[in-house]
Amino acid sequence: MKRVVVIGGGAAGLMAAVIAGREGAKVTLLEKMNYVGKKMGITGKGRCNITNACDMSDFIKNTPGNGKFLYGAYERFTNEDLLQLLHDAGLETKVERGGRVFPASDSALDVRNTFMKLMKHYGVDVHLEEPVKKLLVDDGVVTGVVTDKETYHADAVVIATGGKSYPATGSTGDGYMLAAQVGHKITDIRPSLVPIVTEESWVKDLMGLSLRNVELSVVAKNKVQAKMFGEMMFTHFGITGPTILSLSHTVGKLLRKKNPQITIEINLKPALTAEVLDKRLQKDFDLYSKKQLANGMKDLLPVNLIPIVIKLAELDPAKPINQITKEERLRLCHVLQHMTLTVKELRPVAEAIVTAGGISLKEFNPKTMESKLISGLYGAGEVLDIDAFTGGYNLQAAFSTGYVAAMHAVHGDEE
Numbered sequence: 268m269k270r271v272v273v274i275g276g277g278a279a280g281l282m283a284a285v286i287a288g289r290e291g292a293k294v295t296l297l298e299k300m301n302y303v304g305k306k307m308g309i310t311g312k313g314r315c316n317i318t319n320a321c322d323m324s325d326f327i328k329n330t331p332g333n334g335k336f337l338y339g340a341y342e343r344f345t346n347e348d349l350l351q352l353l354h355d356a357g358l359e360t361k362v363e364r365g366g367r368v369f370p371a372s373d374s375a376l377d378v379r380n381t382f383m384k385l386m387k388h389y390g391v392d393v394h395l396e397e398p399v400k401k402l403l404v405d406d407g408v409v410t411g412v413v414t415d416k417e418t419y420h421a422d423a424v425v426i427a428t429g430g431k432s433y434p435a436t437g438s439t440g441d442g443y444m445l446a447a448q449v450g451h452k453i454t455d456i457r458p459s460l461v462p463i464v465t466e467e468s469w470v471k472d473l474m475g476l477s478l479r480n481v482e483l484s485v486v487a488k489n490k491v492q493a494k495m496f497g498e499m500m501f502t503h504f505g506i507t508g509p510t511i512l513s514l515s516h517t518v519g520k521l522l523r524k525k526n527p528q529i530t531i532e533i534n535l536k537p538a539l540t541a542e543v544l545d546k547r548l549q550k551d552f553d554l555y556s557k558k559q560l561a562n563g564m565k566d567l568l569p570v571n572l573i574p575i576v577i578k579l580a581e582l583d584p585a586k587p588i589n590q591i592t593k594e595e596r597l598r599l600c601h602v603l604q605h606m607t608l609t610v611k612e613l614r615p616v617a618e619a620i621v622t623a624g625g626i627s628l629k630e631f632n633p634k635t636m637e638s639k640l641i642s643g644l645y646g647a648g649e650v651l652d653i654d655a656f657t658g659g660y661n662l663q664a665a666f667s668t669g670y671v672a673a674m675h676a677v678h679g680d681e682e
Contacts, residue, residue, distance in 0.1 A: 276303030279648025280427035282669030288389025299398035304379035306436035315375030332654035423676035430622025442650035458619030462507035482537035
């Protein structure tokens with residue numbers, strides 16, 4: 268009977284433990300926290316966005332951080348395979364906007380409990396509050412792990428410790444340390460899916476304001492580097508929300524370049540051409556011609572956004588609308604479609620939903636998830652240099668890599 272040790276009880280580790288147990292291995296799961304699936308429990312605002320219902324090719328497109336590495340894993344274990352496994356274990360799911368898949372109960376706890384049930388069924392030995400300190404390697408072959416409490420001998424070890432984001436859930440970069448101990452290279456660790464800090468102080472005046480159906484563009488060197496349509500929110504330090512989190516991957520890469528000058532342009536009215544927007548403004552101005560400018564835009568914008576837009580257009584909010592010139596009106600139109608914020612930095616990695624960077628993929632086999640340096644050592648999930656957009660893509664990457672690592676750990680090349 269193969270002995271498999273899985274380090275980390277997150278999405279990738281839970282999947283690896285379940286599959287290795289199902290395939291007949293003697294499995295030990297070592298988790299440093301007091302229960303498994305802690306970070307999984309906060310995804311999707313505590314509902315657990317398990318995966319996405321889209322085609323598997325779309326998963327690669329939604330994984331800007333080395334998505335091509337996942338081709339093999341996604342061929343072996345798809346979103347449908349994942350849902351079949353969970354459904355067979357009694358978990359009901361539902362699909363929401365954007366193809367996001369959630370447990371029908373809206374409780375991440377039910378996903379965790381399903382994995383707990385599966386691990387119990389397959390005889391996985393779960394050890395909580397037992398962090399791994401060292402990998403045991405003999406002549407290029409992994410032979411086990413050492414914790415504070417014990418030494419565990421193994422034929423295969425799966426590192427599934429997560430990244431460095433949300434350290435309170437246990438992902439504090441332990442896997443990087445373990446991999447580096449045995450010669451693996453760790454790429455630059457940085458936040459991804461993280462809010463953006465901006466220079467402008469006026470964002471504080473809009474704190475808590477959410478905007479829907481806006482288009483956001485990341486601009487650097489007078490060129491649009493990335494564009495996204497959807498929802499965003501202003502905060503006391505800058506901007507956040509689904510579109511911002513997804514764009515933060517591009518912003519993070521640009522910030523690493525020399526003297527980056529990055530702006531975010533918000534198109535508040537992306538459905539309208541400049542000409543149509545001007546006609547819309549004229550219509551409102553005709554309706555409120557005797558009012559002051561600040562009072563004539565209430566049909567167009569949220570009330571607390573109006574003074575900011577007027578200020579950015581360098582207009583007087585008290586000026587009567589019937590005295591606004593064509594040039595001033597066009598200036599207003601321009602701001603409505605090019606509201607610009609200057610990027611200062613990203614929020615720290617501890618606040619990121621996922622970590623970009625990790626164990627270098629050049630040193631792992633994408634078909635097996637096995638290390639090219641140490642025989643019998645596997646990597647799975649966020650500890651590897653993989654990161655995706657929000658929408659269930661990161662969890663599917665964790666589940667698929669965990670599955671592949673476990674299958675090869677138990678069966679080797681005979682699969």
